[in-house]
Amino acid sequence: MTASALALSLCLSFSSFAALALSLDRHHRAVFRVPAPRSRTRSLRAAGWSGLAVAFAASVTCSGWNFGPVQWIGGLTGAALLVVAVMSYRPAWLRAAAVAALPLAMLALPFALGA
Template sequence: MTPLVLTLNLTLSFAALAALALSLDRHHRDAFLTRAPRARARTLRLAGWAGILASLAVAVAFEGWNFGPVQWIGALTGAALLVVVLLSYRPRWLRPAALAALPLALVALPFALRG
């Protein structure tokens, strides 16, 4: 398990779980101070599930079926903890943090492909 693959998996998982959290009306209201329109909630939900599947694909592609799902569950757990902490103490920081995680994942991807 390389740290770059784990970073890639963590950032994808964090962005995905943040999107799923923001698709819920309560968390959307905490972060944006407005209700989530149906179309936005649906888009966030779709993006969240796609991100979770992408993080699984990354884990399995780089680590194989023996260790990939283990790393995936660990990354989901760590990302979920960070989402919960942000929602509890700084809900308005969740959106910028999730948007910052995506470029970080793109930066980690070429390095993970090399190693």
């Protein structure tokens, strides 16, 4: 396991969990101050679940089948804790943090694949 592979998994999982959180009406209202339209809810759920699948694929690609799923579960745990912390203390920051995590994941990708 390298730090870049873990950062990749963490960033992808964070963005995915943020999308899943924002697909819930209560969290959507906390961030956007309006109820979630049905079309946005569906697209956020699809993006969240797809992002978790991409995070799993990235973990397995970077660390192999022996350690990849373990690394993915660790990234899920850390990302879920971060989403809960942001939603608890600064819900308006969740959208910006999730969008910022995607370029960070793309920066970590070449280093994670090279290891």
